[in-house]
Amino acid sequence: MVTEVPARAGRRQWLGLGLLTLPLFVLAVDASVLFLAAPHIAAGLDPTPTQWLWAMDVYGFMIAGLLVTMGAVGDRIGRRRLLMVGSTAFAAASLWAALANGPLSLIAARAALGAAGATLMPSTLALIRTMFRNERQRTTAVAVWMTTFSVGVALGPLIGGALLEAFWWGSVFVVAVPVMAAVVLCGPLLLPESRDPSPARIDTVSAVLSIAAVLSLVYGLKELVGSGPDTADAAVLASGLVLGTALIRRQRTLAAPLIDPALFRSRAFRSALALLVVGVFTATSASFLIPQFLQSAAGLPPLRAGLLMAPIALSSIAGSLTAPALAARWGAPTVITTGAALSLTGYLALAQVNVGDPLWILVAGGALAVLGLSPTTVLTTDLVVASAPEGRAGSAAALSETGGELGVALGVAVMGSLTAAVYRLRVADLLPEGLSADTLAATREGIDAALEAAGELPPEAAGQVVAAARAAFGSAFSTVGYACAAITVGLAVIALVGLRPKRTDSAAPRP
The missing domain is CATH 1.20.1250.20 (MFS general substrate transporter like domains)
Structure with a gap:
């Protein structure tokens, strides 16, 4: 029996990979630049310590909580479509953050950025799987994709510092807008659409359980290390474990599970x-x-x-x-x-x-x-x-x-x-x-x-x-x-x- 050798990726696929690295680069810069802009934002918006903590943390919480649901959404509606929607939403939320006129507005914008960011990572990685069918080329593409995040984290402070020297603090968010615009404009030309050929409706209960479980786990762990042993934080962590167990058990009973036990x-x-x-x-x-x-x-x-x-x-x-x-x-x-x-x-x-x-x-x-x-x-x-x-x-x-x-x-x-x-x-x-x-x-x-x-x-x-x-x-x-x-x-x-x-x-x- 002759084993079919997967076709090797060509120029279009490698150009598409370059495009797919842009959202991850922006996510990395956005995650690291806020620390540098902190004094400027504090001077402009005067947040309370609690408000500032939420502005810092809500971005990561939203990404972590929504990843599983957004991955399932991409399988059903198409990964390229999800990437286009997420990139547009990320650009809009970046403008919102840049123009925020108060701490609550900034917190809401950061939450929207996290929700949009959760669409970008699973859709780009799934598209890499579709575009690069040759095993070694796929592994190389994943390596390039992941390295982009490290480069973004390293360059984030340099980019942010240059922007803060020349413009107001909101400029560190505006930098994402032209990058996401390039993704939206070039995506249909370079990226294939891919989806589950037999999509089923997303189980709403599973989606809610996954979001609540991951948010509880990440929040509980973060608070326990930040403020030390605390009964309330331990209860949040325990509730995350309970919700996660309920999520796993529910998947075994569904014909179209959010997380496939197989x-x-x-x-x-x-x-x-x-x-x-x-x-x-x-x-x-x-x-x-x-x-x-x-x-x-x-x-x-x-x-x-x-x-x-x-x-x-x-x-x-x-x-x-x-x-x-x-x-x-x-x-x-x-x-x-x-x-x-x-x-x-x-x-x-x-x-x-x-x-x-x-x-x-x-x-x-x-x-x-x-x-x-x-x-x-x-x-x-x-x-x-x-x-x-x-x-x-x-x-x-x-x-x-x-x-x-x-x-x-x-x-x-x-x-x-x-x-x-x-x-x-x-x-x-x-x-x-x-x-x-x-x-x-x-x-x-x-x-x-x-x-x-x-x-x-x-x-x-x-x-x-x-x-x-x-x-x-x-x-x-x-x-x-x-x-x-x-x-x-x-x-x-x-x-x-x-x-x-x-x-x-x-x-x-x-x-």
Whole structure:
């Protein structure tokens, strides 16, 4: 029997890929630029602390909550159509945010941006599956697509800084408008339409359950790490788990489920999704804590800390772009396992870093950790999408993106909580005697609060508090390094066992 070789993509498909990277680039810039524009927006709109937190967080909440539903919508109405609608909505919401005349208006605009953003990622990734049928070309296309996000995060502050120097704060949102206009104008020329050939109506109850479950999980995790143990936040997290369980059970009873349980019968799909969550979880831990170490523990100004993060960002890009060629020669399980070993070395190096050590050790350890994990995110995303039937490509892409969002939330919450717990235990033994109750309480909140409290003390006491806080944070940082090293060992085991070819798993693609 002759096996049909999938046709290779041509010039139109590669030009289409370039177009598909634009929405992801805008999403990355939009996610990173708000931090830079924060002082300008605060001066212009004067939000309360609560309003400002919602303006920052509602964007990510809406994206995470709506991904699964929007992936299913794309399967039914067409991924290109969803991309066109989402790009138009994103441009309109960007103008709304730029012209917001008050905090509530900005919050509403950011929510609309998140809702529109949730249409972009699953539709673009599903279109890549349709456009690139050759396995190696598809993996390369996914790598280019994912690298675009890293480039956007790196360039976001530079683009935002240039705009803020020349224009008002709303200009950081306006930059999305011409990019999305290009997507809408060129999309029909370069992108094919694709949809489920036998679409069914979306189950409304499942859609509501998926949105409520993901929002509860992400919100609960974020609040627990931000404000510490709290009964209300724990209840929100628990409700997310209950709603998620109800969603899974409902899918088994539906003729046309929102999330097809058949996808999870493939060992490759289950393993790839688990690897994606674990890989993003571990990488987020490093991305979350290394800048804090540089600025708070090492005392560097933001600009120098940002420059030292550049090699880590470049290693992420290098790992992503080389993943397809490595996987084509050695296979995805081997590449992911080897990458995990490289990351293990990086995390063990990070665990040895103490305050006062040369910073190149920290940067090298972080770069090794991220370099080893980057192929995992590319190859597992490709495997997740490729494991699903083409008619369900949007749903599979949405599950991939939702897994990534949960990995980020878990990384920040779990490792943030571990850092806080170790810091509190360690700093209590290092603080000098004779401090006031207020100073002790502030110092135990975290390193930033400790440094702020030290500024109000006499020089000798201030020096002791600063030294204690930085040493305690260094101990916490080392603990996280060892924890991430242990997780990468588990990641390698999952790759070796879960992605191993299995004759009885007909749905699994060849890695």
